[in-house]
Amino acid sequence: MNSLNVNRDEMDDADFRAEFRAFLAEHYPAELKQDFHRPFRRLRGEPANDWQRTLQKHGWRAPAWPRESGGMGLSFRKQLIYHEELEHAGVARIIDLGETQLGPTIIKMGSPEQSEYYLPRILNCEHVWCQGYSEPNAGSDLASLRTSAELDGDEFVVNGQKIWTTHANDSTHIFTLVRTGKFEKKQQGISFLLIDLDTPGISIRPIINLAGEDEFCEVFFENVRVPKANLVGELHQGWTVAKALLGYERVWIGSPALAGKALALGEHLVQQLGLEDDRGVMDELAQLQADLHDYRLLYSRTCDAIADSGKAPGPEVSMLKVYASELLHRLTEFNVEIGAEYGAVVGDVEIGGVSTADMQADLYWQLMMARPVTIFAGANEIQRDILAKTVLGLQA
Amino acid sequence: MQEMDEFIAMLRDSAEGFLADFQASPGAKTEIAVPRPLNRELWTAMAELGWLGLLLPESQGGLALPVSAAAELADVMGRYRFPVPYIEAAIMPAQILAAADNEALAAELISGETLFSLAWQDRAGSDAAFAACVLSDGQISGQKSFVAAVEPGSQLLVCVSSVNGPAIVLVNSDADGITAQRSATASGSFCQLSFDKVTCTPLLAGTGAEQALASAIAAGRLLASAFLSGLSRACLRDTVDYLNQRQQFGRKLSSFQSVSHRCVDMHIHIELAEAVWRVAAEAGDEASLSAAKARASDTAQDVCRQAVQLHGAMGFTEECSVGEYLRLALQYGNWLGSAKSMRRAFQSARTAEALA
Numbered sequence: 031m032n033s034l035n036v037n038r039d040e041m042d043d044a045d046f047r048a049e050f051r052a053f054l055a056e057h058y059p060a061e062l063k064q065d066f067h068r069p070f071r072r073l074r075g076e077p078a079n080d081w082q083r084t085l086q087k088h089g090w091r092a093p094a095w096p097r098e099s100g101g102m103g104l105s106f107r108k109q110l111i112y113h114e115e116l117e118h119a120g121v122a123r124i125i126d127l128g129e130t131q132l133g134p135t136i137i138k139m140g141s142p143e144q145s146e147y148y149l150p151r152i153l154n155c156e157h158v159w160c161q162g163y164s165e166p167n168a169g170s171d172l173a174s175l176r177t178s179a180e181l182d183g184d185e186f187v188v189n190g191q192k193i194w195t196t197h198a199n200d201s202t203h204i205f206t207l208v209r210t211g212k213f214e215k216k217q218q219g220i221s222f223l224l225i226d227l228d229t230p231g232i233s234i235r236p237i238i239n240l241a242g243e244d245e246f247c248e249v250f251f252e253n254v255r256v257p258k259a260n261l262v263g264e265l266h267q268g269w270t271v272a273k274a275l276l277g278y279e280r281v282w283i284g285s286p287a288l289a290g291k292a293l294a295l296g297e298h299l300v301q302q303l304g305l306e307d308d309r310g311v312m313d314e315l316a317q318l319q320a321d322l323h324d325y326r327l328l329y330s331r332t333c334d335a336i337a338d339s340g341k342a343p344g345p346e347v348s349m350l351k352v353y354a355s356e357l358l359h360r361l362t363e364f365n366v367e368i369g370a371e372y373g374a375v376v377g378d379v380e381i382g383g384v385s386t387a388d389m390q391a392d393l394y395w396q397l398m399m400a401r402p403v404t405i406f407a408g409a410n411e412i413q414r415d416i417l418a419k420t421v422l423g424l425q426a
Numbered sequence: 427m428q429e430m431d432e433f434i435a436m437l438r439d440s441a442e443g444f445l446a447d448f449q450a451s452p453g454a455k456t457e458i459a460v461p462r463p464l465n466r467e468l469w470t471a472m473a474e475l476g477w478l479g480l481l482l483p484e485s486q487g488g489l490a491l492p493v494s495a496a497a498e499l500a501d502v503m504g505r506y507r508f509p510v511p512y513i514e515a516a517i518m519p520a521q522i523l524a525a526a527d528n529e530a531l532a533a534e535l536i537s538g539e540t541l542f543s544l545a546w547q548d549r550a551g552s553d554a555a556f557a558a559c560v561l562s563d564g565q566i567s568g569q570k571s572f573v574a575a576v577e578p579g580s581q582l583l584v585c586v587s588s589v590n591g592p593a594i595v596l597v598n599s600d601a602d603g604i605t606a607q608r609s610a611t612a613s614g615s616f617c618q619l620s621f622d623k624v625t626c627t628p629l630l631a632g633t634g635a636e637q638a639l640a641s642a643i644a645a646g647r648l649l650a651s652a653f654l655s656g657l658s659r660a661c662l663r664d665t666v667d668y669l670n671q672r673q674q675f676g677r678k679l680s681s682f683q684s685v686s687h688r689c690v691d692m693h694i695h696i697e698l699a700e701a702v703w704r705v706a707a708e709a710g711d712e713a714s715l716s717a718a719k720a721r722a723s724d725t726a727q728d729v730c731r732q733a734v735q736l737h738g739a740m741g742f743t744e745e746c747s748v749g750e751y752l753r754l755a756l757q758y759g760n761w762l763g764s765a766k767s768m769r770r771a772f773q774s775a776r777t778a779e780a781l782a
């Protein structure tokens with residue numbers, strides 16, 4: 031039950047939307063909003079936790095979790111409204127993998143003890159989780175991962191290395207895929223293991239990204255002893271555990287929200303630079319506007335179908351991730367190109383207005399932060415392989 | 427002719443050695459989003475190689491080489507992702523000093539002792555240069571945008587308008603009445619400069635000033651095109667090396683057709699870019715020069731962005747060379763004419779040629 035014990039899922043859609051909109055207007059700090067300078071702003075660390083606790087206090091946390099687990103128990107349709115309103119209000123994104131990935135996994139596949147212990151701590155941000163799947167030699171080919179966990183009495187002993195772990199340096203815990211056995215198929219013998227980052231033998235090294243930020247990390251494990259009780263699901267069945275939520279992940283990554291922010295920046299730039307009479311620029315802008323408009327319709331249609339079916343999303347949702355991320359690329363590239371010399375700047379620059387006030391922008395940042403969306407959560411090449419095989423029936 | 431070819435081969439060779447050494451040195455690493463001062467020791471070494479005075483006439487102590495030779499050098503610089511404002515602080519100012527026939531200033535530029543910046547651009551996305559700053563009573567007032575490599579003690583060559591038409595004047599960047607707003611670029615920084623009644627020394631006036639600026643911009647565009655072409659080639663080469671070595675699914679990434687075909691497409695664009703800048707370097711006409719800059723700007727940005735993707739998460743790290751290529755591609759691809767504006771310039775030049 032969430033802290034207020036209200037059931038917002040029973041509300042009428044329009045009322046629900048209005049109430050959440052009003053809540054965000056009242057409570058979300060204006061200085062943390064996404065803006066033209068940071069159109070894809072993300073929160074991490076304390077500001078992120080503070081905001082999550084505010085949501086929690088008012089019963090707006092964990093929209094997808096069942097009410098008995100402390101979430102809002104929203105239908106998929108209401109979750110969509112929830113996300114639309116976050117976008118509308120310019121609320122910065124938070125990568126809360128405890129809420130979006132681990133919680134639902136534990137609810138579905140974990141033990142009652144795990145639910146009881148971990149779920150409340152995720153909700154109150156006492157535990158902040160990161161995802162330790164990728165390794166230096168296991169990226170697209172995740173199943174070839176080698177970080178090992180060997181049983182020794184009541185404990186696993188973990189050795190190996192994870193990489194590209196987003197926000198490991200801001201997290202308290204990591205959920206991992208580790209190799210517990212060798213079988214014929216490499217997807218077998220992988221287990222899903224929860225690890226406290228304070229455990230001796232773990233070291234974390236941040237990696238600076240193309241935007242100059244330390245968002246992802248390397249995580250090293252040297253004889254790290256992890257209680258056997260931290261295994262989620264059956265031994266050797268981690269691949270199935272991890273895959274159970276992939277469809278939802280692709281739906282959320284396919285959200286048109288980021289593209290919407292990039293387009294708003296582009297539209298503002300066109301005015302700022304006085305390009306409204308430039309036919310070539312306006313044609314390109316029209317293309318992008320139409321593409322985003324059409325994509326929003328496809329996105330709703332796909333999401334409605336998922337909501338109506340009551341089933342988990344199928345492989346067809348890979349198309350959402352592919353289109354949305356590549357549209358985001360094109361939008362951010364358009365913004366750089368029409369920015370002309372401003373597009374040559376790496377970092378902050380004041381863009382003089384033709385008829386408006388100057389604006390602070392960072393066209394480099396938005397271009398860079400759009401890059402990895404086609405890489406993470408299954409690179410687009412891999413998504414196309416999935417679509418070719420499962421949706422079109424193209425044979426390998 | 428043959429003598430020139432041999433000379434260019436030597437120039438490229440010595441540049442390769444120098445730039446490879448520099449690239450391996452700690453100073454080659456550039457920080458993201460931080461304006462960077464010019465490395466004066468490196469600049470002096472470039473002066474000793476004769477690079478700063480490459481295009482200046484012998485009478486002024488230069489090497490009097492054709493601009494095509496400088497473009498060869500820029501191509502090599504691109505291949506080593508050289509993050510130094512050579513075009514901005516050597517090539518473009520030298521065209522102005524050559525026209526001004528000022529031996530003393532030329533000597534300072536050639537020796538690397540004094541830094542020069544050409545403050546020409548009135549506003550973004552335009553070649554307009556003589557309206558935003560006004561000269562009256564020996565003082566200038568107004569604005570200049572995207573002025574590269576302005577350092578303490580730099581000499582600024584400022585394009586201004588006066589009652590007698592356009593002019594280019596000299597002011598010291600430390601002079602009273604100048605304020606600068608600085609932002610970071612791959613090769614160092616851009617400044618937005620404001621001048622408030624700054625006392626100046628006249629250098630060029632009238633059509634002489636206009637022609638000097640036109641030749642500085644043309645040389646800048648040509649070298650930027652060659653630089654971007656060389657840079658694209660190196661970025662693709664690094665990417666091919668990575669794909670040949672990185673394995674996933676028990677195979678080299680290079681063996682996946684969707685990967686290898688993209689590399690081939692990039693290669694075709696790079697060949698186009700090189701073909702065009704080489705012709706522009708010899709012909710020097712407006713149409714081929716604009717075409718060269720348009721092609722190179724598009725190609726370099728596209729190649730570098732794709733290189734990020736093909737490197738996977740590695741391509742999104744600051745550590746990986748791809749980011750350095752990409753930032754330089756953004757700089758020289760969007761400064762001195764974006765692809766779109768250069769295609770338009772190409773179209774106008776073609777139309778004008780057809781009418782002539």
Ligand SMILES: Cc1cc2nc3c(=O)[nH]c(=O)nc-3n(C[C@H](O)[C@H](O)[C@H](O)COP(=O)(O)OP(=O)(O)OC[C@H]3O[C@@H](n4cnc5c(N)ncnc54)[C@H](O)[C@@H]3O)c2cc1C
Pocket residue numbers: 160161162163164165166168169170171193194195196197246402405406407408409410411412672674675679682684685735736737738739740742
């Ligand atoms: C910003 C960011 C955050 C991340 N956060 C996390 C995290 O929190 N936790 C985590 O575990 N991981 C994380 N990752 C890692 C991410 O999941 C991997 O980057 C992704 O799986 C790709 O693996 P790779 O980077 O090793 O690229 P590779 O697999 O080496 O691929 C390189 C390139 O080759 C292409 N390629 C690979 N195989 C094929 C094929 N069969 N056919 C055609 N092309 C192919 C890829 O599409 C890509 O373009 C993050 C990555 C990024 C960029």
